[in-house]
Amino acid sequence: MKAREPRHKVFVRARMNCAGTWQDITVQNVSKRGLLVRPAEAVPKRGDYVEVRRGALKIVARVVWSAGPLFGARTQDAIDIPALTAARAAPVTAPTEANSPVAERRERPRVEEIAARSQRRAAAFQHMVLLAGIVAVALVIGATLFDVVDRPFAAVRQAMAGNS
Structure with a gap:
């Protein structure tokens, strides 16, 4: 002690x-x-x-x-x-x-004002990190969906190019 x-x-x-x-x-x-x-x-x-x-x-x-x-x-x-x-x-x-x-x-500035300002900045930073994470996940999902949808179209394009 x-x-x-x-x-x-x-x-x-x-x-x-x-x-x-x-x-x-x-x-x-x-x-x-x-x-x-x-x-x-x-x-x-x-x-x-x-x-x-x-x-x-x-x-x-x-x-x-x-x-x-x-x-x-x-x-x-x-x-x-x-x-x-x-x-x-x-x-x-x-x-x-x-x-x-x-x-x-x-x-x-008073200690309470500094603490409140610090809390607001921390909350804004958390929101920015969350938004960046959501955007990253949306981009990954979008790229995956584009690839899934593009496969049949690519097969059709290839088949049409071979018949001409």
């Missing part, structure tokens, strides 16, 4: 975006690739992607469990623990065009 990553107890206030809604959170412990979080409002569901911000630090993670007022999230990239604990909390200000979550989403 794989050894569990060491946890660091912390009490770090930050902001979290889940499904376009920002809220205050407290990170209660952190490991190299995971966070234990207590949100101020709603706890996200398992499988949801969250964006945690503290100062200039941005962490994107996926919720792997939730129990009561807490949830655990796992990141793909390693978390810079000293930067998380040392960073000053970003002041809560009204979003401007430059720092708004909407403007940022326009810059980088």
